[in-house]
Amino acid sequence: MEKEKNVSAFNGYFILLAVLVLIAGGIAGIALTNKVAFITLDVLAVFLLPGFFIVQPNGSKVLVLFGSYKGTVRANGFYWANPFYSKQSISLRARNFDSERVKVNDKVGNPILINVILVWRVKDTFKAAFEVDHYEEFVRVQTDAAVRKLAGSYPYDNFDDDQSEITLRSGMDEVNTALEDEITERLAMAGIEVMEARIGYLAYAEEIAQAMLKRQQATAIVAARFKIVEGAVGMVEMAIEELDKKTDIQLDADKKAAMVSNLMVVLCGDKEATPVVNTGTLYN
Structure with missing residues (x-):
């Protein structure tokens, strides 16, 4: 399986200077000699313009040439690359995801309302760009599936003191660890790093509350x-x-x-x- 590879691009300021020189040379050549051939310098300058791109701090650009992955530029700055490259922006910043409250049944069948707060970021830009469609939507759906599985693995609460089983309400540390492991496993194929996952809301459904x-x-x-x-x-x-x-x-x-x-x-x-x-x- 192919993985992300970091590449460097040309300094954009030098290429921008060269483009300006080409444009000025083409205009000056036409003006001084009246030869249309100098217009090729301006055409070349226009051809080079699509190669410029900016990488913001904690951002990246995924470079693809005619369907072939060429690499990812992670260093922030102003760059130039082959104008035929397609350039996909992928943020590397940490993001919060507060899922919707979903109604599920706990281990003993009681309907409960639960949601999860997830902190995540892209770790592998190749997987995020090409292993899944719309990695942000993938995070949402897989997190929802993980929450539903977790809720069905534990009872909401124990009412007898002699019961030592871990519950969603009393065993928050163990439950949050299990939730984080489950989400990490599901999102690994998309190159997503799970920084933190915890239950944000937990209550019985209205009909049995x-x-x-x-x-x-x-x-x-x-x-x-x-x-x-x-x-x-x-x-x-x-x-x-x-x-x-x-x-x-x-x-x-x-x-x-x-x-x-x-x-x-x-x-x-x-x-x-x-x-x-x-x-x-x-x-x-």
Whole structure:
């Protein structure tokens, strides 16, 4: 497979000076001698004009002669080359691509909205010019395909703490690395270098967004309740042990059960408890 080859072109200023000399010589020759033959100098000058071209900083010109690739000029400046060369401009600057939000299904079938932010640039001008049609459109389509494949490889989220599977929402570093590798592989044939690829937007599709929000809230509530109950049990256990150690109060099983019940209600309730003062004895 042919690859890019860098070539140099003639300094454009020297050739421009020669063109001006030819034009001046042709005009002066006709004026002084009245010989039409001097017009050939002007014709030659006009023939040389299409050979001039400018390469902007971080730009390039791909030179092709009658379907044969002759090389790429990368150095910026004012140049001249064979007037029969066709000259295709290809920018070497880094570019941003913010893809459209696409609706796809994640690994477990939930519809989600996702888009990707891609930073890329042309690395091989021969591949960009001749291996694919319209390399910019190629970047767009292949990036979209890579995003769809990535979304189908991971679930959006895990709702159980004991699940350690990488998800789109929680495993951003791993997911972005996988996305960058996938896009790099797809764009290599077009001579494109992927500088960075990451997920820019991620959300459930509108039709299930409310249901998934309620599920997330329920999961959070259950997790919070679990921690509250766990802490309350430890506090009740500590309270009973401290009463046994530091007081002479002897509680039978029924009284311990009543105290545990009251403490659990106080510690686990959503609202502040209303105390009831017992003015009698412990057993009345």
